[in-house]
Amino acid sequence: METKLNHVVLAAENDIKGAQSIHELMNIKAKYIGKKSEIMDLMKTLGSLSPEERPKVGKTINIAKQNIENLLENRIVKLKEMEYQKTLQDSKVDLSMPGYAIGYGSLHPLTIVWREIEDIFISMGFDIAEGYDIEDEFHNFDALNTPKDHPSRNLADTFYIKDDVLLRTQTSTVQIRTMENYKPPIKIISPGRCYRNDRPDASHSPAFHQVEALVVDENITFQDLRDTLNTFVKKMFGNHMKSRFRPHFFPFTEPSAEIDISCVNCGGKGCAICKNSGWLEMGGAGLVDPNVLGKLGIDTEKYSGFAFGLGIDRITILKYNIPGLRLLYENDIRFLKQFTMNN
Numbered sequence: 001m002e003t004k005l006n007h008v009v010l011a012a013e014n015d016i017k018g019a020q021s022i023h024e025l026m027n028i029k030a031k032y033i034g035k036k037s038e039i040m041d042l043m044k045t046l047g048s049l050s051p052e053e054r055p056k057v058g059k060t061i062n063i064a065k066q067n068i069e070n071l072l073e074n075r076i077v078k079l080k081e082m083e084y085q086k087t088l089q090d091s092k093v094d095l096s097m098p099g100y101a102i103g104y105g106s107l108h109p110l111t112i113v114w115r116e117i118e119d120i121f122i123s124m125g126f127d128i129a130e131g132y133d134i135e136d137e138f139h140n141f142d143a144l145n146t147p148k149d150h151p152s153r154n155l156a157d158t159f160y161i162k163d164d165v166l167l168r169t170q171t172s173t174v175q176i177r178t179m180e181n182y183k184p185p186i187k188i189i190s191p192g193r194c195y196r197n198d199r200p201d202a203s204h205s206p207a208f209h210q211v212e213a214l215v216v217d218e219n220i221t222f223q224d225l226r227d228t229l230n231t232f233v234k235k236m237f238g239n240h241m242k243s244r245f246r247p248h249f250f251p252f253t254e255p256s257a258e259i260d261i262s263c264v265n266c267g268g269k270g271c272a273i274c275k276n277s278g279w280l281e282m283g284g285a286g287l288v289d290p291n292v293l294g295k296l297g298i299d300t301e302k303y304s305g306f307a308f309g310l311g312i313d314r315i316t317i318l319k320y321n322i323p324g325l326r327l328l329y330e331n332d333i334r335f336l337k338q339f340t341m342n343n
């Protein structure tokens, strides 16, 4: 009987190997171990065997049946794998095709200009100082000689977080923080973000950027201020550019001035951008009021200083001919993408 069983297993093995589908395998399964199979017929004869022979023969038949079941199982796994490979081949996916190129990011135009400003001033011997966006009234107003009833302190102009804490309205706060911590000679710039309660439009944004400069040393004069600003303007916009000062008032500088640069669009001839004046406003400047220096323990007999604050946003839109501030804050990828080459 064992020889007979071996033959059955061999025949089953042959058939299983040749099966090309699960359906075919199910038929083979029925043929070799199904109800009407030879193996099942042999099982039925077990009853007529002697009690000693029965377990031995039963075990042999079971092993043969188990072997066939294992062969079937393995073939199913193999067929599924073959089917998967075929789907891969038949599908339209071309695995050798190159993928989509991932676009390069770009620096924001404000970042490009911010870095350029830093580079220019570093080349002129300035250090970079940092301040805080969240400030107290002392550094934003009091220490800058701003009277208690000055309109810039109003809720309508300044964002207060609580009584004494606010979002700084100017980078001039860093003048104070620098003089609190360092003795003259001081020569710093401080670029940073400022906040004012302004309605956004082409020339206003509630968050904007300034770069502050502060120089305190012996014999600092208004001429040093002019020379420094002129050099910066030429390095930033080109040698043909000029700057000029118009008398103005700031609580912490005396004398004070507003800074204009010649119009980047018309070069000073007069156009729509400069409202035919030939000049564009860039920020404020002046000699640091001795009152401010004195309160910070600086000997005003020995030292004097100048300071200025320029709008980085304004420099950026002029440099790249951007129509208005809004584009700088909307994060429209079509706009930002145009600056990729400048990085």
Ligand code: PHE
Pocket: 169, 170, 171, 172, 212, 250, 253, 283, 284, 285, 286, 307, 308, 309, 310
């Ligand atoms: N902080 C002033 C402003 O925001 C500008 C300024 C800076 C003026 C430094 C004088 C000196 O308007």
